[in-house]
Amino acid sequence: MPMTRAHVYVHGRVQGVFFRASTRDMARVFGVKGWVKNCVDGGVEAVFEGKKDAVDKMVTWCRKGPVVAFVENIDVCWEEYSDEFDEFSVVY
Numbered sequence: 001m002p003m004t005r006a007h008v009y010v011h012g013r014v015q016g017v018f019f020r021a022s023t024r025d026m027a028r029v030f031g032v033k034g035w036v037k038n039c040v041d042g043g044v045e046a047v048f049e050g051k052k053d054a055v056d057k058m059v060t061w062c063r064k065g066p067v068v069a070f071v072e073n074i075d076v077c078w079e080e081y082s083d084e085f086d087e088f089s090v091v092y
Helices: 019-030 050-064
Strands: 004-013 033-039 046-053 070-079 088-091
Touching: 019 033, 019 046, 019 050, 019 088, 046 050, 046 088, 050 070
Parallel strands: 033 088
Antiparallel strands: 004 046, 004 070, 033 046
């Protein structure tokens, strides 16, 4: 199975709605490593690394997010897999 990396920026009502915690939980379910954090502009940024199908599922999940979120748009940059993460974490 090919490995990949996605760098994602999520825009909309995505802070204060458990987006980061939900992203961490979903990444653990799918076996994806990386991180997620809030941005000063009100969005959320994340990096996902893992098997291509699992990273694809995370990107798809980010298009909607948790129930109380309202995702207006996401930007996805596909990058070279680096294998730099041991787990998935929330950056504060």
